[in-house]
Amino acid sequence: MFLVHLWNYIRGYVIIIVDGRSIERFINICSKRQILLWDIVRLDAASAEMKASIRGFRLMRPAAKKSGCRVHIKKKCGLPFFLYRFKRRKGFKVGLVIFSAILMLSVSIIWDIEITGCEPEKIPEIMSVLNADNIGRGSFKLKLDPKIIAKKIALNVEQVAWVGVEIKGVKLFITIKDSIEPPVLIKNDEAFNIVAERDGLVKKVEVYAGTPRIKEGETVKKGQLLVSGKLESKNPEFGTRDVHALGKIIARTWYEESMPVSMVYTQKLKTGRTHKTVYFRFLDRRFKISGGDLPFEMYETVTEEKMISGPFGLRLPIGLIVENSSEIVEKQVELTLDEAIDVTIETAREKLRKRIPADSTVVDEMIKQYEGDNGTIYIQVVYECEEDIAGLEPATEK
């Protein structure tokens, strides 16, 4: 019965009151003409209330005429009448269209990209592959082919064994399986020597294959032969054999940096003037809302992102980006000698740190101060390091 009511509501119906002497005749004519009537209640001797469909009501006129009854509507019920109210409201219709358009649009784009399974260092690489194809937040799902994306990533990113690309809802899932780099093959039948990669004092010699030509405590020059690939037998009659020299030569090395001490130091000072620029961020695009062009020549910028967080810990890629820029002025500051030396030492150290190879450890630091020809003071910083200076070189026949 509920279904019938629902159907009637969707189709729409009218509650009518029929006045007249021969209501029975009216009902009979209606039923003969396939006009469905229901819930007929007699009100009094000359009137009855009943329900009829909209179509039925339209066809009722001849029946009413024939039976001499007067029909008038008491109430209009159902969805068609409900919707009719909105027919005149243009804004409502426009809103409906805009709403459905936004809904369709937002459902058909990628909102987020999730990369799993690989080392974090690889993510920028993967993202650059995606960016090259203009795939990112906001690209249309229909244009994306997971198989092609997977192929592209597998081809362009190194050390990837398998790539799975999946579009689930509005999210793009990329699963990476790293492959392990094959170890470097050491060909034992080819002769290789170990030579020094840089100058140093040998502290420790560990030879796995080959004949060591140096001892601990010796100083070596860059390019000097450390371990020979010719393995000599204890018995001279057997001669020598070519091997691939392997070993670790731990040596002390020195790195030095000299700099003139400058008494003048350029200091960056904030003037206290700030400028605020607000962007609206939608996916990866940003639109400026307030704040014009920056009026400063030199400035420092602190960026703050305020994103809308949705339910269930979801972070929506919609929000505001606030850029606070503060003006900076360069100022020349006169320093005392001690201050100037400290500053010079710091800069020299920084320069050195960039030069020192990653696998070496700093053991000691020496700072020297000397005067140059024209009176300027120089600072020399020397770092003493310990590192493996073994470098491979194919042995040439001598």
Added chain:
Amino acid sequence: MKRGIYRIKGAGNKGKEPGESLGERLARLFEIPGEVCGNRPKVTAIGRGEVLIENFKGIMDFQSNMIRINTNNGIIKVTGEGLNIREITNEEIIIGGKISNIDYDA
């Protein structure tokens, strides 16, 4: 369909006492329910509050305490309190309300 059959049969039976028509006899022969083949009314009373009458010809009287319905087998009179017609179509009528009597007028 039914109506067409009825008219052909009805023309022959006109004026006679209501008896078994050819259709009804055929129906009995083939053991088909009477309301399918003939135009005899089928009255179904569900509980006390609902009466369904199929194969009716038309309503003759409609009051809140009495409804008279014309059928091929005469007039069926339903009496009760607060009677209403739940639904009426070409072939069936559902009467609701507190029913006390279903009478067949001679």
